[in-house]
Amino acid sequence: MRKVQAVLAIMALAGAALAQQTITLVGAGATFPYPLMAKYGDEYTKLTGGKVRINYQSIGSGGGIRQFLEQTVHFGASDAPLDDARMKEVRDRFKTNALNIGYALGAVVPAYNLPGVKETLRFSGPVLADIYLGKIKTWNDPALQELNPDVKLPPLPITVVHRSDGSGTTYVWVDYLSKVSSEWAQKVGRGTSVQWPVGVGGKGNEGVAGVVKQTPGAIGYVELTYAKQNNLAYGAVKNKAGRFILADLATIKAAANVPLPGDMRVSITDTAAPDGYPIASFTYILLYENLSVNKAVKSEEEARALVEFVKWVLTDGQKFNEPLIYGALSPVAQQRALALLSKTTYEGKAIGKEIVGR
Amino acid sequence: MKRLYSHFGDRVFAAFLLLLGLGVVVLALLMAYELYRGGSLALNRFGLLGFALGREWDPVIQKTFGAWPYILGTVIVSLSSLFLSFFPALATAIFAAEYAPRWLAQGLNFLLDLMAAVPSVVYGLWGIFILAPWLRDHVQLPLYMWAAEHASWLVPFLGVPTGYGLMTAILILPSMIVPFTAALARDAIALVPREQREAAYALGATRWEVMRLAILPLARGGIVAGAFLALARAIGETMAVTMVIGNSHKLPYTLFGGAATMPSVIANEFTEAVEDLHLSALIAVGFLLFWVSMAVNFTAAWVLRRQERLVKGAV
Numbered sequence: 001m002r003k004v005q006a007v008l009a010i011m012a013l014a015g016a017a018l019a020q021q022t023i024t025l026v027g028a029g030a031t032f033p034y035p036l037m038a039k040y041g042d043e044y045t046k047l048t049g050g051k052v053r054i055n056y057q058s059i060g061s062g063g064g065i066r067q068f069l070e071q072t073v074h075f076g077a078s079d080a081p082l083d084d085a086r087m088k089e090v091r092d093r094f095k096t097n098a099l100n101i102g103y104a105l106g107a108v109v110p111a112y113n114l115p116g117v118k119e120t121l122r123f124s125g126p127v128l129a130d131i132y133l134g135k136i137k138t139w140n141d142p143a144l145q146e147l148n149p150d151v152k153l154p155p156l157p158i159t160v161v162h163r164s165d166g167s168g169t170t171y172v173w174v175d176y177l178s179k180v181s182s183e184w185a186q187k188v189g190r191g192t193s194v195q196w197p198v199g200v201g202g203k204g205n206e207g208v209a210g211v212v213k214q215t216p217g218a219i220g221y222v223e224l225t226y227a228k229q230n231n232l233a234y235g236a237v238k239n240k241a242g243r244f245i246l247a248d249l250a251t252i253k254a255a256a257n258v259p260l261p262g263d264m265r266v267s268i269t270d271t272a273a274p275d276g277y278p279i280a281s282f283t284y285i286l287l288y289e290n291l292s293v294n295k296a297v298k299s300e301e302e303a304r305a306l307v308e309f310v311k312w313v314l315t316d317g318q319k320f321n322e323p324l325i326y327g328a329l330s331p332v333a334q335q336r337a338l339a340l341l342s343k344t345t346y347e348g349k350a351i352g353k354e355i356v357g358r
Numbered sequence: 359m360k361r362l363y364s365h366f367g368d369r370v371f372a373a374f375l376l377l378l379g380l381g382v383v384v385l386a387l388l389m390a391y392e393l394y395r396g397g398s399l400a401l402n403r404f405g406l407l408g409f410a411l412g413r414e415w416d417p418v419i420q421k422t423f424g425a426w427p428y429i430l431g432t433v434i435v436s437l438s439s440l441f442l443s444f445f446p447a448l449a450t451a452i453f454a455a456e457y458a459p460r461w462l463a464q465g466l467n468f469l470l471d472l473m474a475a476v477p478s479v480v481y482g483l484w485g486i487f488i489l490a491p492w493l494r495d496h497v498q499l500p501l502y503m504w505a506a507e508h509a510s511w512l513v514p515f516l517g518v519p520t521g522y523g524l525m526t527a528i529l530i531l532p533s534m535i536v537p538f539t540a541a542l543a544r545d546a547i548a549l550v551p552r553e554q555r556e557a558a559y560a561l562g563a564t565r566w567e568v569m570r571l572a573i574l575p576l577a578r579g580g581i582v583a584g585a586f587l588a589l590a591r592a593i594g595e596t597m598a599v600t601m602v603i604g605n606s607h608k609l610p611y612t613l614f615g616g617a618a619t620m621p622s623v624i625a626n627e628f629t630e631a632v633e634d635l636h637l638s639a640l641i642a643v644g645f646l647l648f649w650v651s652m653a654v655n656f657t658a659a660w661v662l663r664r665q666e667r668l669v670k671g672a673v
Binding site for chain 1: 415491523600607629
């Protein structure tokens, strides 16, 4: 941990020393949005004529939160918002609030390998939970057959595949299962790594996809981005409104078009939106409300550059989300995110309000 | 004057060597200390023994952490793969050093070095896409079917034949550690003095007897050291094992079922361990792994020293 901090600090220093004019904003966190962050960084540097550079280290959400609390980075990034304990820690230690600003959406899909089945399968939350609890053991189980009356399901045993590494993807998946199955919530719960009742663990999206591809009768969960890029077959999931929804850019955007709390710290799995895909979630940028408490922010100039960048991500930058298969913010979500950003201050100056209002 | 200068230079050189040598020791101790400090939250909560022997690893509901399934997984996987790799490696070494013509021996050595140089993620990918499905279709399923019909008592110990589990991990590791044992054994055999062989031949020993009575006893130190190096590698191997072992938090009591090793659980959960206790538990697993590897290395050193004394006594 020390080492990472030292390296980050040196890189920030070197960046500052090399060119007085250039501001390098250092961020660290989730691996899931890394391609998107890299794209934002490139485009934003181009836009500012090289004046602002973004250095994003994809060290994982856990690492991102720790770096954020250690104040070695301008912004943290996490697939899950800070929990109440962390929010309180920030308030107690730094006398300011942490802002969880959602800027993109991801979805997790149930991918499967069923030889001879060409139709897109339909799942429901309770059935997925029962499969992952080991209660539904074969594909021709009556519960599955009932959801797919027109499909001839083979009597294959189900091989359950899950992520072995801690990940935001797992969090979203088990968060959904916890909401739709009380048994899951009590026995397994939600977290980035959980104690799986059954199944084979594959490392990373590629590990899960590899096992699913090689095992007839397997089901695994992967990010939508990954499933699309690798042409995995994945099923539709029944949402709260009772519709079977296949994950795509429109349905994950719709999932976030629901009343959101002011601080955006909300799980949108099992969404109430009638067209929304039920296993979607925000991915977040973490900022301090009072930017002057963050030791990584050295000057007002840097603070302003940071707020400008996040504003750009939330507005013009959103057009880069969908080509990379990340959900763009819905109007409601965008409003909330900008409202949060406008709370930022630096040494008492309301720079957030000034920049966002411009 | 000149003599004094060289004397001074000697002392500087000696001090320099001492400094670098101590640096390595200090580094190891610091590492152990840092691992202990990082893991102290978990170690204090559960106690060193409670943590090492705890069977539950549940970061979410119970928030209890026990490393026993991983310690057991590490020991089972590394010892079995050492056992599986040792005799093929020894045979390769004997063949390369004594039997093969020069050109073939050179080719063999080259291939062995290549095997050691292949990154473990490549072995892992091969495991996911080729070895595991092949094992499932041609070994595990037939065995499972046979057991279900003829020996039903065996079934609970076999587990579900998915292809990803303990057995696959045990079978993928030997190919990665054979080069270590083979290379050291080969060098040790080649280093046995010619006089030893000639004396044995002079006494009318056959080729096999020369090998058994004159060469292998003298080369034993090198062979054992190679085996221990291979074991250390097997204990620490992370990527390939993680990719095929199935990563289950439960005690590994089935042959086909999932298991996990100490390095694999660290690699899996470290990046996204948000809670302090979870992170601390992972570092504590690293602390235990440090001692396990240390114990292996000390045993290897001890065996080597004993062998050297034996050899010196013999010559």
